[in-house]
Amino acid sequence: MNTETNGQSLIKLEGVTKVFLTDEVETHALSGIHLDILKGEYVSIAGPSGCGKSTLLSILGLLDTPTDGQYVLNSRPVQGLSLAERARIRNREIGFIFQSFNLIGDLTVYENVDLPLTYRGMPAAERKQRVNEALEKVGMAHRAKHLPSQLSGGQQQRVAVARALAGYPSVLLADEPTGNLDSKNGDAVMELLENLHKTGSTIVMVTHDHRFARHAVRSVHLFDGRVVEESATTKEAEMSL
Amino acid sequence: MNDLRYAFRLLAKSPGFTAVVVLTLALGIGAHTAIFSIVNATFLRALPYPEPDRLVHLSETGDSNVAYPNFEDWYAGQDVFSALAIYRTDGRKLKTPDSAEQIAIAQVSADFFPAVGVHAAQGRDLTADDDRAGAAPVVWLTHAAWQRYFAGDPKIIGQTVLLDGAPTGVAGILPASFHFHRSADLFVPLGPFLDQLFMRERGNRNGTYVIGRLKPGVTFEAARAQMTAIGRRLEQAYPKVNAGRGIFMQPLRERLAGEARTNLLLLLGAVGMVLLIACVNVANMLLARSFGRAREMAIRTALGASRRDLFRQLLAESLLLAAAGGVVGALLGAWGYDIVSRLVPWEMRALMEGTAGLDRGVLLFIIGLTLITGIAFGLAGAWAVNRLLQSQLFGVTGTDPLTYAGSALLLLLAALVACYVPARRAMRINPTEALRAE
Numbered sequence A: 001m002n003t004e005t006n007g008q009s010l011i012k013l014e015g016v017t018k019v020f021l022t023d024e025v026e027t028h029a030l031s032g033i034h035l036d037i038l039k040g041e042y043v044s045i046a047g048p049s050g051c052g053k054s055t056l057l058s059i060l061g062l063l064d065t066p067t068d069g070q071y072v073l074n075s076r077p078v079q080g081l082s083l084a085e086r087a088r089i090r091n092r093e094i095g096f097i098f099q100s101f102n103l104i105g106d107l108t109v110y111e112n113v114d115l116p117l118t119y120r121g122m123p124a125a126e127r128k129q130r131v132n133e134a135l136e137k138v139g140m141a142h143r144a145k146h147l148p149s150q151l152s153g154g155q156q157q158r159v160a161v162a163r164a165l166a167g168y169p170s171v172l173l174a175d176e177p178t179g180n181l182d183s184k185n186g187d188a189v190m191e192l193l194e195n196l197h198k199t200g201s202t203i204v205m206v207t208h209d210h211r212f213a214r215h216a217v218r219s220v221h222l223f224d225g226r227v228v229e230e231s232a233t234t235k236e237a238e239m240s241l
Numbered sequence B: 001m002n003d004l005r006y007a008f009r010l011l012a013k014s015p016g017f018t019a020v021v022v023l024t025l026a027l028g029i030g031a032h033t034a035i036f037s038i039v040n041a042t043f044l045r046a047l048p049y050p051e052p053d054r055l056v057h058l059s060e061t062g063d064s065n066v067a068y069p070n071f072e073d074w075y076a077g078q079d080v081f082s083a084l085a086i087y088r089t090d091g092r093k094l095k096t097p098d099s100a101e102q103i104a105i106a107q108v109s110a111d112f113f114p115a116v117g118v119h120a121a122q123g124r125d126l127t128a129d130d131d132r133a134g135a136a137p138v139v140w141l142t143h144a145a146w147q148r149y150f151a152g153d154p155k156i157i158g159q160t161v162l163l164d165g166a167p168t169g170v171a172g173i174l175p176a177s178f179h180f181h182r183s184a185d186l187f188v189p190l191g192p193f194l195d196q197l198f199m200r201e202r203g204n205r206n207g208t209y210v211i212g213r214l215k216p217g218v219t220f221e222a223a224r225a226q227m228t229a230i231g232r233r234l235e236q237a238y239p240k241v242n243a244g245r246g247i248f249m250q251p252l253r254e255r256l257a258g259e260a261r262t263n264l265l266l267l268l269g270a271v272g273m274v275l276l277i278a279c280v281n282v283a284n285m286l287l288a289r290s291f292g293r294a295r296e297m298a299i300r301t302a303l304g305a306s307r308r309d310l311f312r313q314l315l316a317e318s319l320l321l322a323a324a325g326g327v328v329g330a331l332l333g334a335w336g337y338d339i340v341s342r343l344v345p346w347e348m349r350a351l352m353e354g355t356a357g358l359d360r361g362v363l364l365f366i367i368g369l370t371l372i373t374g375i376a377f378g379l380a381g382a383w384a385v386n387r388l389l390q391s392q393l394f395g396v397t398g399t400d401p402l403t404y405a406g407s408a409l410l411l412l413l414a415a416l417v418a419c420y421v422p423a424r425r426a427m428r429i430n431p432t433e434a435l436r437a438e
């Protein structure tokens, strides 16, 4: 994981706009987003369904490109990078955690966590050490040889978190990581993320459940593709929506 | 994880899908290879003689055989052939050191070896002195017969063997590379047998064939003009037996191919279609599957897989399928070859003797093609996935008609190549044309 919050900008969005064109209908998923995320921050993104949260996350994760605007990651503008370059950055700098876990069903727990490291061409010995470390961190080392279908939802999500962690990314991007979990398992995953944050990870998490949003240090509110509110979250200053 | 290992695991996990794809490919490959091998051996490949396009089959019109006295007059009257030979085939009992074997012999006239362009590999060649009544009986062994009946004994030359009980001196052994287009284990001069076979009679054709080798620079047409004139003279000289009997000439290869040519080429076209349909079917199955796996590919992309990583993985899978299809196809092909070779007219079977079943070049070609098709499958899959990627991670699904059409087109092209190359080779040959051009 990277350093503690030290005022260094990790993610900088300036006037980011995303327009989808389907059957000649324009959808403005994002309109002029400005966002600054510092290293070590824990940011939650909230807002109603369809307001552009996932779109924002996929732009942050270099899975999609903005229609307009600037994105600077780790003081490097990412516009105009080749596909291979983007894949490389995604592999090294970004860790994804999805609502539906998105583990690969034909791979074991161990192989799932190992997968992003193999794309990096990392030597086997180092990979092994990283995978074991990550699995231990999420408390899943004892299930390394299991297939995802043999695990509960909460366990699968913990494996997904381990997969995101294993490569020591600059930022973890989580899209409703608790959305498919019951509250007990959801709480456990949230606690896991909070611990990661305490040890220095930068986390951007989408959630429309403000029970969870309060875990974050800072909350960004989207409405209809725009940032309508930014606030430091405390137990008292909860979003009301 | 190793791409191949993962591919193997995936395919093993859906045995039904794998079996259908492999069998479809195997059928296409097998049928195509079997037919193409046979067409190649019989029509496309040159006859197994030096300068085969100079070889001509001659007969009396209205008969495939030639009476010996007529042949003698042809021989004396022409100057267009560097060698002109008459031969017939027969059976004999050969006494070997161990037992007696029923074998096939060819009785040939003096020019026979020069006509087919072969010299004895050991011993001496046949001379005009051997080919006359009362000459000491001698025999030339094919390499195969020498190995089979005399265990390749090098001291056999000059020794005497018994043919139907008649002591016959071994004069030579033919090279291993020589394969006559009719079955014959042994070659003996025809001359000593003329009387015994009543072949001095101008009406007796007695199963004979005539083969000629055009002199360098003499065209088929020029030779035909001269032979036609000779034939006409013989009709007038011997009206009783020769009336209406001119001289018929045909390039040897055309003669041998005969009617089977059309049938086999049609069959080749038909199995070409089978291969094409197989490829398109497999393409469909693989594409449907890769659509089903778009989500997995999207996950991999999110984890930082480059396009190359995805392609490599899909490639590993399709190559594995193509390789399995190739192996099973080769087996089916070998089996199909035996079946289809029964369609080949008997005159041509001997041509296939030098070739041990399936043509390795053809098989390699088809397998190479399957691999290319495999790469096309991989490409198409990767491309399809690439286009679908966006929506997958966040739950949207859907198929993309453009991708589908594009991938199908790509595969169709691969399949077309599979048919085009053999078809083009088949269409290019025209022995008549080739002979005339000389």
Ligand SMILES: Nc1ncnc2c1ncn2[C@@H]1O[C@H](COP(=O)(O)OP(=O)(O)OP(=O)(O)O)[C@@H](O)[C@H]1O
Pocket (backbone or CB within 6 Å): A020, A021, A022, A027, A028, A029, A048, A049, A050, A051, A052, A053, A054, A055, A056, A208, B390, B391, B394
């Ligand atoms: N690939 C796409 N093509 C067209 N429109 C899209 C696409 N992806 C998203 N959209 C549209 O953009 C808008 C924002 O979508 P997005 O998925 O970012 O919303 P969200 O905030 O994540 O919603 P939810 O909370 O339901 O997940 C929606 O109107 C959606 O229909």
Ligand SMILES: [Mg+2]
Pocket (backbone or CB within 6 Å): A053, A054, A055, A175, B394
């Ligand atoms: Mg969403």
